[in-house]
Amino acid sequence: MSARPLSGIRVLDFGLLTAGANTSAMLADLGADVIKIESGAYLDPFRVVGKPDDDDGWWNRSPQFRFTNRNKRGLALNLKDPEGQRVIRELAAHCDVVVENFRRGVLDRAGLGYKDLSAANPRLVFAAISSQGDTGPERMNVSFGSTLDATSGIASLTGYAGEEPRISGMDVNYPDQIVSLFATGIVISAVMAARRTGKGAFLDFSQREVASFTLGEEILAASADPARPNGRHGNNEESVAQQDTYRCKGGRWIAVTLGTPDAALEAFCASHDSAAAVAALLARGIAAAPCNDGNDLLRDTALQGVTLVRDDRGGLVKGLPYRLGGKGITIQRPGPDLGQHTCEVLRELLGYDDAQLKRLAEAGVTSTTPTVGEI
Amino acid sequence: MDAPDDLPLRRFTLIEVNDAKVPLCLRLATSLAAKIAADLGADVLKVEPPGGDPVRRAPPFLPQGGSALFQFLNTSKRSLVLDLASDTGRTALKGLLEKADAVLFEEPTVAAPLLRASRATPIEIAAFPVEMNAAARPVSEFAILALGGLLHMVGEPERKPLRLGGHQASYAAGLTAFTGLAAVLAARDAGQTAPPVRVSLTEVMQWVNWKAASGAEAGGTSPGREGKNSEFQIVPCRDGHVAVVYTATQWPAMRALIGDPRLGDPKFNIRAGRRQHIVELYEIITPWFADKTRAEIQTMAQAKGVPFGPIFSPAELLQTEQYVARGFLATMDHPTLGTLRLPQLPVQWNGRSFAPRPAPELPAPELAA
Structure with a gap:
């Protein structure tokens, strides 16, 4: 394969769930060698959330984990064990980028924070992705995706007209999804600077700020006019004549945006099935679309574009949100089993021999099974 | 408007081409991607159609006049007006492209053949995936939220599907286009031939909504809006x-x-x-x-x-202690609109924030040409 934009870049990935793990996945998409660090004592929570059954090896079968961690190699090293910490510090010396989204202070306490790792490797780009950022009075606050729908302002502008605010909910957790789209670009910018100057950077991302950034014009307008009315307007938009979802014959909903109001639209939709209604509206030059669900997205391969791909086990995984050279990605390797590549990577990067690897396994520093007990 | 010398993208020159007749939701994505690069120090030249980018006239508006949307999306850029329907306009654009690293534009544009053939790497923003063959399909950001499955996820199960507040389809696509742009610049910086980038809002929305596809694949039933059952x-x-x-x-x-x-x-x-x-x-x-x-x-x-x-x-949010402490909201002195407060880029780079500079006034036609 010809050189890709991040060929030769190695990423030490402590990313968990979506915000962190997806940022490093997007770096892998561009050719970076991503080595994901977990431990038997602390799995990526996606392995647990997506647990399909209780059979042996359940931790390797979560669809959410596989969706997000394709094209990475996986290591299991105990971060709480001084030996595990030493091995990770050695690995960091061979890496260009660290991605992490632990609660603030976790890596510092393990001696694996930016200060420790950059002392040995000054060209390291260290992306710290957290709920509130690395500074400020709320830096230690915990959040889950939809917490940030609320605290970022998005929920205040989402809802049925005149009713209470709404969040995107646990099956979307919208703020978690968008941070990697921004963070990846910033990490690449810092990698470019590090290639040129030999100096890395500490990149402090607040997920809440990323979500609020998507309301930039609303915050600006509110600052200029504190009396500016806002709140929930259903599906209406300022300056759009008529916009809403309408129920069609058969019960399916469609979304319609009109340049001039049409009081008859609701009745028109109710008397047509959704496909006929959308086709008729499009033919009149009106933007309309069915409100698709997950099964619609799976069925319509033209609509999917490059967003879904299958790995070599036939599993469906995340593709790309964009195309490079007209193409999406091929999956080079499926999401790793827990600790699948520990020995391979420690041999390759650190020159460990069988005896050293055996010692680490016996001491519980490395593992391929969870030690978390019943889930 | 010169960027400070030490900004990370200081060495790059980008062109943002604004055709006159493009769905606004695509323009918002293009402009957001270019704005991020401009705040990071890239020299971004915004090529506006005669009469200016229609976003200049799009809500929300500032009480002192002008569009808050335009001011937010075009910080730190320079601007000139070119009529791309004219030979003079296209010749002038060609000259600008010679010196640029990348060019951002929307499909469809009359200048597409010229832009795709230039030595600047193209970053194209579109509504739909190429496989849909939907170049002529009417576009709205709202319909794209429906296609990508996001509307299905928000609201009460028995009531209307709801959109999320803000321009989420456009802005998620804008963030994606910025990452694509960064990849292009990194490839060029490493002496590689940079691949062209194409971002469609519909693909971005599906990608963001991946748990709907993942859930449907795993369990046969799609996740959906749960409202009061959640x-x-x-x-x-x-x-x-x-x-x-x-x-x-x-x-x-x-x-x-x-x-x-x-x-x-x-x-x-x-x-x-x-x-x-x-x-x-x-x-x-x-x-x-x-x-x-x-x-x-x-x-x-x-x-x-x-x-x-x-x-x-x-x-x-303007009063939020955490945002105030982190200086997330920048104070920007605008030459005609006075002092404006707006979010700055949501990253601190070695403790540094990137203060935005005011969006350009509408220049006289073909000044630079």
């Missing part, structure tokens, strides 16, 4: 609303926080049980919120590690 709901409190959010492992902490003995009923111990008895669960917890403020609730919940989310409006 474990995560909005409850009123003394001065507004709070989002009740907690993970399975945080349930014991939440139970302790609310402190009602009825929550000790074993039927609430596991997620399936809580979902089955969700109406009863909310009847028990809702009164706890009624006499407390958002600030009190947040303090009490965080002390127990429970991630409840107080709901803030854009105006309230």
Whole structure:
């Protein structure tokens, strides 16, 4: 394969769930060698959330984990064990980028924070992705995706007209999804600077700020006019004549945006099935679309574009949100089993021999099974 | 407008081509990607059609005049007006492209052949995936949210699907285009031939909504809007609303926080049980919120590690202690609009923020040409 934009870049990935793990996945998409660090004592929570059954090896079968961690190699090293910490510090010396989204202070306490790792490797780009950022009075606050729908302002502008605010909910957790789209670009910018100057950077991302950034014009307008009315307007938009979802014959909903109001639209939709209604509206030059669900997205391969791909086990995984050279990605390797590549990577990067690897396994520093007990 | 010397993208020159007749939702994506690069120091030249980018006339508006949307999306850029329907306009654009690293534009544009053939790497923003063959299909951001499955996820199951506030399809695509742009610049910087980038809003929305596809593939049934059947709901409190959010492992902490003995009923111990008895669960917890403020609730919940989310409006965010402490909201002196406050890029780079510079005034036609 010809050189890709991040060929030769190695990423030490402590990313968990979506915000962190997806940022490093997007770096892998561009050719970076991503080595994901977990431990038997602390799995990526996606392995647990997506647990399909209780059979042996359940931790390797979560669809959410596989969706997000394709094209990475996986290591299991105990971060709480001084030996595990030493091995990770050695690995960091061979890496260009660290991605992490632990609660603030976790890596510092393990001696694996930016200060420790950059002392040995000054060209390291260290992306710290957290709920509130690395500074400020709320830096230690915990959040889950939809917490940030609320605290970022998005929920205040989402809802049925005149009713209470709404969040995107646990099956979307919208703020978690968008941070990697921004963070990846910033990490690449810092990698470019590090290639040129030999100096890395500490990149402090607040997920809440990323979500609020998507309301930039609303915050600006509110600052200029504190009396500016806002709140929930259903599906209406300022300056759009008529916009809403309408129920069609058969019960399916469609979304319609009109340049001039049409009081008859609701009745028109109710008397047509959704496909006929959308086709008729499009033919009149009106933007309309069915409100698709997950099964619609799976069925319509033209609509999917490059967003879904299958790995070599036939599993469906995340593709790309964009195309490079007209193409999406091929999956080079499926999401790793827990600790699948520990020995391979420690041999390759650190020159460990069988005896050293055996010692680490016996001491519980490395593992391929969870030690978390019943889930 | 010169960027400070040490900004990370200082060495790059980008062209943002604004054709006159393009759906605005595509323009918002293009302009956001270019704005991020401009705030990071790239020299971004915005080529506007005669009469200017229509976003200059798009809401929300500032009371002193002008568009808040335009001011937010075009910080730190320079601008010139070119009529790309004319030979002079296209010749001038060609000259600009000679010196540029990348060019951002939307499909369809009359200048597409010229832009795709230039030595600047093209970053194209479109509505739909190429496979849909939908170049002539009418476009709205709202219809794209429907196609990508996001509308299906928000609201009550028996009521209308709802859109998220803001321009989420455009802005998620804009963030994606910025990452594509960064990849292009990195490839060029490393002496590679940079691949062209294409971003469609529809693909970005599906990608963002991947749990719908993943859930449907794993269980046969698609996830969808759950409203009052969800474990995560909005409850009123003394001065507004709070989002009740907690993970399975945080349930014991939440139970302790609310402190009602009825929550000790074993039927609430596991997620399936809580979902089955969700109406009863909310009847028990809702009164706890009624006499407390958002600030009190947040303090009490965080002390127990429970991630409840107080709901803030854009105006309230301006006063948020955390945002003020981090300097997230920049104060920008605009030559005609006065002092403006707006979010700056949501990253601190070695402790540094990237102060935006005011968006350009509409220049006289073909000044630079």
